[in-house]
Each structure stands twice: as structure tokens, then as C-alpha cells.
Amino acid sequence: MNNIERISEWLLSANAIVILTGAGMGVDSGLASFRGKDGRWGNLEASEDKSIFEISNPKELAKNPKSGWKMLANRLIEYTFTQPHSGFEILQKWIKKFNLDYFILTSNVDNQFQKAGFDAKKTRELHGSLFHLQCSVPCNKNIWEHNIDLKTIINDIENEKFPTCPSCGNMSRPNVYMFRDATYIANRSKEQEKEFQVFLENNSNKNLLVFEIGSGPHVQSIRKKTRMLGIHHNAKIVRINPNDFKIKAPHIAIDKGALEALQEIDKSVNILGT
């Protein structure tokens, strides 16, 4: 039995799956991964190997809101008009077909799982969401869904008209956890983490299968969760990553991109599952 067939068997006997994703998950939708060889944002907007959140930290945003907000707005526009690739559909199909409980943990701030139709209540965004805003001061702990007009935002920013906090009128900022970030409001993250803990309680002593997709070793927030699930919840782990794929048996590594790997597993599932 090869690895793909073994994963299919794991899927058939699983009760629940945890999907952990990093920037690599978005590559097949046309989104850039920050740090990979093709890290477009890194190359365009900063020196090598820096993500938007490293350049665009709260201090920088306050000092230079024009360039900071322009980057953020361009990202928001890109994510809004991106169509999630069919790997998202494959995951949804498995969840339905095998009647699986599920939870998503992602370091991406791009709203793609919600856009693909996954339950927002079953999603933990470890670095926050670009689609939610908070006060930059902050004057209170409110977090709200962005109401930015994407047609006018770039022009508005050019004219130094930035999104503001409805409570105090100061500039707002995305509820994204940036580097050197002392003003991030964590209420939404804490709520999501609570939901994840409930999921783990509900699925203790059950067959838990983990798909870690497109998250490299530099994003420790994801890999830590993967390790935790393997050690404390006896989960079987499938690591999908074209570059940093190593993982110890009995877990399985697939050295491919997200979509290609999911399609291959799906083919095998279709043969075994019928």
C-alpha cells in the first residue's frame, strides 16, 4: 500500500479532521506565499524574506499610514476577488461524504475558508483576519467586519483619508496580529480558541486526522498545533508541503502542492470509498 492509499484509509476510518494551513494553501488560488521562492509580497514590498506584517507593524502604520494602508488595502482587494481553488471543495466533499466533524486552523488572514463555504465558527485564524478591523489606539476592545469601500479605498488613501474607528475617529487597523504588536485586540482570537477547545473535547478518544497544508517550519503557530495534536490527541498527521515536508512515521508527508496532493488523495478515496 502506498502513502496515498494509506491516507485514504485513514480518511475512511476518521471521525474528525483538523485542517491546518499556511500561505502554501493559497498558492493554487493564485495567492502569493510570503516566504517561498515565489514570495511575491516579500519581493515587491520589502527586502528578502519579510512578510507584509513585518514591514507593516503598528508603529510603521502610525508613522507612514499611506504606504501601510495601501499595502493592506491591496491585499484586501486581492483576497476579496480571489476564487478559492478546488482543493477547498475536495475537503468539503470528504467532510460530507464521511460525516466528519472538522476544525480549521490557519495562519492566513485571507478569509478563503469562509469564502469557500466552511463554517466561520469552526475556523481559528491564528494571526487574525484582514477582513476585521479594530481601533489603532485602541480606545476600546471592539472588533468589526470591515466596511471599506473597495472601489474608492486606494484613492481615499492617496488623499490621506484612512479607515477610522467609529468610536473615537482615530485610524482603524486590521485585526491582524503583526510583528511587535502591542495593540492587537485578542478577543476574537480567544473566542475562536475556545471553540477549538470545545471541538477537541467533543472528539477526545475518537479518530482524529490532521491535514497540515502549506505551512513551513518558520510559522511555529501552525507546526506547534500539529505537534500538539499528534502528541496529546493521538492524531494521525498528513503533512502536505512541496519544500518542508519531513515528518516522522507513522505520520505521512506528501511533497507536493496543496491542490495536486488533495486531488491525488481524492482519486484514491474515490476508488476505495465506493
Ligand SMILES: [Zn+2]
Ligand atoms: Zn477608537
